[in-house]
Amino acid sequence: MRDGMIESDVLVVGGGLVGLSLGIGLAQGGLDVVVVDREAPASQTLPAFDGRVSAIAHASRQALQALGIWRHLEAAEPILDIRVTDGTSPLFVHYDHREVGAEPFGHMVENRHLRLALQGAVNETPGLRLLAPAAVTVLERRPAAVHARLADGRTVRAALVVGAEGRNSPTREAAGIRTTTWSYGQAGIVCTVGHERPHQGVAQERFLPAGPFAILPMTGSRSSLVWTEREDLAAALLALPEAEFLAELGRRFGDYLGKLEVEGPRWSYPLSFLHAERYIDHRLALAGDAAHGIHPISGQGLNLGLRDVATLVEILVGQARLGLDLGDPLALAAYERWRRVDTFVLGAITDGLNRLFSNDIAPVRLVRDLGLGIVEQLPPLKRVFMRHARGDMGDLPGLLRGEPV
Amino acid sequence: MSAAAAPSVDPAEVERFARMAEAWWDPLGQFRPLHVLNPVRLGYIREQAIARFGLDPKARRVLDGLSLLDIGCGGGLVAEPLARLGAEVTGIDAAERNIAIARAHAAESGVAVQYRAASAEALAAEGRQFDIVLALEIVEHVADLGAFMDAACALVKPGGLIVLATLNRTPKAFALAIVGAEWVLRWLPRGTHDWRKFVRPSELARELRRSGMALSEVRGVTYSPLADRWSLSGDTAVNYMLAATKPAG
Numbered sequence: 040m041r042d043g044m045i046e047s048d049v050l051v052v053g054g055g056l057v058g059l060s061l062g063i064g065l066a067q068g069g070l071d072v073v074v075v076d077r078e079a080p081a082s083q084t085l086p087a088f089d090g091r092v093s094a095i096a097h098a099s100r101q102a103l104q105a106l107g108i109w110r111h112l113e114a115a116e117p118i119l120d121i122r123v124t125d126g127t128s129p130l131f132v133h134y135d136h137r138e139v140g141a142e143p144f145g146h147m148v149e150n151r152h153l154r155l156a157l158q159g160a161v162n163e164t165p166g167l168r169l170l171a172p173a174a175v176t177v178l179e180r181r182p183a184a185v186h187a188r189l190a191d192g193r194t195v196r197a198a199l200v201v202g203a204e205g206r207n208s209p210t211r212e213a214a215g216i217r218t219t220t221w222s223y224g225q226a227g228i229v230c231t232v233g234h235e236r237p238h239q240g241v242a243q244e245r246f247l248p249a250g251p252f253a254i255l256p257m258t259g260s261r262s263s264l265v266w267t268e269r270e271d272l273a274a275a276l277l278a279l280p281e282a283e284f285l286a287e288l289g290r291r292f293g294d295y296l297g298k299l300e301v302e303g304p305r306w307s308y309p310l311s312f313l314h315a316e317r318y319i320d321h322r323l324a325l326a327g328d329a330a331h332g333i334h335p336i337s338g339q340g341l342n343l344g345l346r347d348v349a350t351l352v353e354i355l356v357g358q359a360r361l362g363l364d365l366g367d368p369l370a371l372a373a374y375e376r377w378r379r380v381d382t383f384v385l386g387a388i389t390d391g392l393n394r395l396f397s398n399d400i401a402p403v404r405l406v407r408d409l410g411l412g413i414v415e416q417l418p419p420l421k422r423v424f425m426r427h428a429r430g431d432m433g434d435l436p437g438l439l440r441g442e443p444v
Numbered sequence: 445m446s447a448a449a450a451p452s453v454d455p456a457e458v459e460r461f462a463r464m465a466e467a468w469w470d471p472l473g474q475f476r477p478l479h480v481l482n483p484v485r486l487g488y489i490r491e492q493a494i495a496r497f498g499l500d501p502k503a504r505r506v507l508d509g510l511s512l513l514d515i516g517c518g519g520g521l522v523a524e525p526l527a528r529l530g531a532e533v534t535g536i537d538a539a540e541r542n543i544a545i546a547r548a549h550a551a552e553s554g555v556a557v558q559y560r561a562a563s564a565e566a567l568a569a570e571g572r573q574f575d576i577v578l579a580l581e582i583v584e585h586v587a588d589l590g591a592f593m594d595a596a597c598a599l600v601k602p603g604g605l606i607v608l609a610t611l612n613r614t615p616k617a618f619a620l621a622i623v624g625a626e627w628v629l630r631w632l633p634r635g636t637h638d639w640r641k642f643v644r645p646s647e648l649a650r651e652l653r654r655s656g657m658a659l660s661e662v663r664g665v666t667y668s669p670l671a672d673r674w675s676l677s678g679d680t681a682v683n684y685m686l687a688a689t690k691p692a693g
């Protein structure tokens with residue numbers, strides 16, 4: 040196929056967690072899809088590539104099941120309880136999944152496992168072509184179609200291009216879509232901790248003075264940590280010898296699960312907020328972190344991306360079934376309208392939570408204690424928070440209700 | 445404009461639409477209301493065709509192998525999508541200019557549609573027949589409803605399907621389609637519609653029966669301003685769509 044023209048309906052640039060899920064969903068709806076990623080698939084599933092474990096909300100799991108991705112997953116640990124505590128304060132909020140239904144809040148899934156599952160699903164999806172490693176060198180959005188030239192000389196033609204390259208999306212930048220961004224001056228230290236006693240499916244979110252400290256249940260007697268620290272401190276912590284790192288960790292983790300040990304490498308991710316001023320342009324849509332990067336405080340970044348996926352699949356497959364243009368500005372406007380409000384609200388909530396909790400000023404602490412206590416006292420409000428944690432708020436596209444494409 | 449000689453074509457109406465035709469294909473322009481209406485119309489046609497011909501709803505080219513005539517095709521807003529679904533589409537319009545626009549657009553988007561400046565009567569006189577005949581937003585503009593319906597029904601193959609979309613002659617239709625859409629919202633230029641020419645479902649049903657067609661369904665089409673979307677409903681007081689079939693052989 041050198042020098043050949045690849046004809047397709049949709050070109051997805053960026054084959055990460057969001058881009059590949061989108062490619063699979065669109066292809067299942069009968070569209071011809073090309074996904075381009077700069078990294079080779081085999082390198083993306085090496086143990087050192089991504090150490091994160093994602094909280095997959097209930098609605099996102101339904102989507103992954105409907106897309107045939109979930110059954111390729113090696114392991115997933117249910118989250119049965121969420122406990123939110125404020126530092127050393129005795130007040131805490133306790134979310135028990137039985138208050139909103141029989142299903143767990145979500146599942147903890149290792150990103151590496153999710154990438155493997157995605158690749159498994161890609162291999163059994165006709166109509167989807169993954170070109171990786173590959174790079175788009177020229178992207179022209181013409182009146183009637185998109186033309187992309189790849190570094191290896193091939194050309195891809197599509198009715199629509201989706202930018203899913205994560206936060207630094209070149210597709211977004213080339214389209215001149217501006218972003219609102221700020222850095223939290225914080226980094227998220229991520230590592231896996233083995234413990235003596237079982238976690239019993241409890242996720243802990245602790246608001247420590249430096250920022251949130253999350254203990255998330257993994258399979259076996261293991262938990263994944265997302266430990267927020269000031270950027271300079273995080274770098275220093277990451278460089279500590281094993282025993283001292285474990286001691287620092289233990290001071291924050293506590294001893295409720297017995298003896299701890301750090302398993303595997305430690306990672307550090309800079310934390311920032313990013314929101315694109317538009318999610319669409321002429322024959323272009325943004326999805327996942329390319330459109331919105333939020334603080335991982337509530338573990339919702341990927342969930343938002345999967346909601347973009349479900350919405351785009353519903354709208355674009357609907358267009359194709361009616362023979363309508365996939366780049367139709369009215370269809371793209373519907374996507375943006377459907378997604379923007381949800382994303383912005385969640386972005387604002389998590390940003391606000393982080394600001395409120397990342398300090399140790401006495402009056403703020405008091406408000407926080409009262410605030411958390413009040414949430415605990417008001418069942419309806421709590422149910423709203425819990426539903427959001429499960430990801431099933433509002434008007435849902437079919438995939439998020441578990442309906443196949 | 446030779447086609448204007450046919451009895452059902454009102455020359456004043458044809459002129460009015462030709463003036464508006466240039467902006468036809470801009471979904472955000474003057475014709476936005478038509479583009480917003482399009483998905484519900486296409487969905488209804490698709491659904492009726494699937495039911496009538498026992499088609500596979502999962503197939504991308506669901507209408508593969510079926511011949512389809514779009515009477516009053518305008519700029520091709522309905523003809524092109526249906527051709528993408530696999531139908532062999534012929535689009536006719538009494539206005540030469542609309543046909544020129546429709547042809548130019550099909551060439552740009554690479555969709556195969558046969559366009560012709562002709563009237564339904566002219567095609568019927570040639571003895572042409574199609575699996576599916578569409579007359580969308582047209583009966584409320586013709587000068588002689590009986591003559592038009594005779595021609596439209598003659599164009600349907602035995603066993604075939606006809607789909608119509610139009611406006612009901614009710615006070616509510618006057619309030620919404622004329623006062624609302626033309627005067628207040630300015631969705632359509634003033635004078636686009638003449639309420640007296642609106643057609644009741646019962647009148648269309650009578651015309652269809654006269655031509656030996658069997659009415660299969662009448663559905664209302666209603667607009668939801670909050671969602672900016674049209675959907676099928678039980679309320680036929682303003683916009684409605686209707687499907688009928690010709691008995692086989």
Ligand SMILES: Cc1cc2nc3c(=O)[nH]c(=O)nc-3n(C[C@H](O)[C@H](O)[C@H](O)COP(=O)(O)OP(=O)(O)OC[C@H]3O[C@@H](n4cnc5c(N)ncnc54)[C@H](O)[C@@H]3O)c2cc1C
Pocket residue numbers: 052053054055056057058075076077078091092093094095173174175203204205206209227229265308309326327328329335337338339340341342343344
């Ligand atoms: C510490 C931390 C913890 C988190 N925990 C959670 C959690 O528990 N739950 C949750 O829902 N979310 C979580 N998130 C957020 C989540 O990880 C992201 O939202 C998610 O990875 C976004 O996926 P994406 O596919 O949009 O982008 P990415 O994962 O960034 O993928 C982008 C892809 O595009 C490719 N690419 C980049 N540039 C190009 C290019 N120029 N050409 C071609 N390809 C390119 C890359 O190779 C990559 O494959 C967390 C984030 C952090 C930092």
